[in-house]
Amino acid sequence: NAGVMQNPRHLVRRRGQEARLRCSPMKGHSHVYWYRQLPEEGLKFMVYLQKENIIDESGMPKERFSAEFPKEGPSILRIQQVVRGDSAAYFCASSPPGTASGYTFGSGTRLTVV
Amino acid sequence: GENVEQHPSTLSVQEGDSAVIKCTYSDSASNYFPWYKQELGKGPQLIIDIRSNVGEKKDQRIAVTLNKTAKHFSLHITETQPEDSAVYFCAARKKSGADGLTFGKGTHLIIQP
Numbered sequence: 140n141a142g143v144m145q146n147p148r149h150l151v152r153r154r155g156q157e158a159r160l161r162c163s164p165m166k167g168h169s170h171v172y173w174y175r176q177l178p179e180e181g182l183k184f185m186v187y188l189q190k191e192n193i194i195d196e197s198g199m200p201k202e203r204f205s206a207e208f209p210k211e212g213p214s215i216l217r218i219q220q221v222v223r224g225d226s227a228a229y230f231c232a233s234s235p236p237g238t239a240s241g242y243t244f245g246s247g248t249r250l251t252v253v
Numbered sequence: 254g255e256n257v258e259q260h261p262s263t264l265s266v267q268e269g270d271s272a273v274i275k276c277t278y279s280d281s282a283s284n285y286f287p288w289y290k291q292e293l294g295k296g297p298q299l300i301i302d303i304r305s306n307v308g309e310k311k312d313q314r315i316a317v318t319l320n321k322t323a324k325h326f327s328l329h330i331t332e333t334q335p336e337d338s339a340v341y342f343c344a345a346r347k348k349s350g351a352d353g354l355t356f357g358k359g360t361h362l363i364i365q366p
Contacts, residue, residue: 143296172353181259181342182297184353195353230296241287241354244296 141165143233143245144213151251152221160216160248164233171214172232172242173206182230188214189236221252255280257345259357267365272333274360276343277325283345286326287354288317291340300341301328330362338364 144163152158164171169190174182184198188208199206203221208214218225228249234242256279266272278286284305289297303310303317303326310317314333319326330337340361344354 145296174353174356179358181257181356181358182354184355187353198353241285241289241299241302244289244298246294246296 143168143231143243145229145231145245145248147248148246149249149251151253153253154222155220158218158221158225158250158252160218160229160231160250161213162216162231162233162245163213164231165235165243167235168233168243169236170234170242171208172234173214173216174230174232174244176228176230176247178227185216218250221250223252226250226252255283255345255347255355257343257355257357259343259360261360262358263361263363265363265365266333268333268335270333272328272330272337272362274328274341274343274362275325276327276345276357277323278345278355279324280345280347281321281324282347283355285346286317286319287344287346288328289342289344289356291342291359293339297342333362333364335364335366338362 171188173185176182186206187195203219205217228247230247232242232244259276287302290300291297314331316329340359342359343357346354
């Protein structure tokens, strides 16, 4: 069991470019969550997805950010026209369906906007 | 929405001593409280969790207590070891599987040899 796989581990983008972060959940997990962590801060919830559905996006900025979890392939967090303030670690977590337990996090993608 | 406060932000203890980290939450509807350990450069790892129908849970050197009336919960680590050094986060969730977790800001635990 490979765990939650995130790639890339590190991503550098210039201001105005697009960033695409990928997350492959654990085998058998159909729920995916994205969190953002700023330096010296806790994790902030962004979005909760199931296959082909966005369940809760209450933590997503209204502009430039989007997420998807297609029927096939990884979940994608997309940030358009990145700004310096988007620099952070982005973590993905997954859980199996129907569980009341905590979920498993990936190792994160560290985005740096220059 | 939910608000989780965590204290202290930094905790330094001698190896072998106990460490206690405390969290409070604001939403009485929260019913699930996990604790995560994060080492440098890695993702958070679940170490223990507790549900609102239980007052205490223990797993070897780690224990968590929950006071629903006061809306606070604590992590206890006994006989601390150097490998316990990390950042610890508490979190709260309202509904199983439906809402995301609300995290505290973390406690940097330092184990002094």
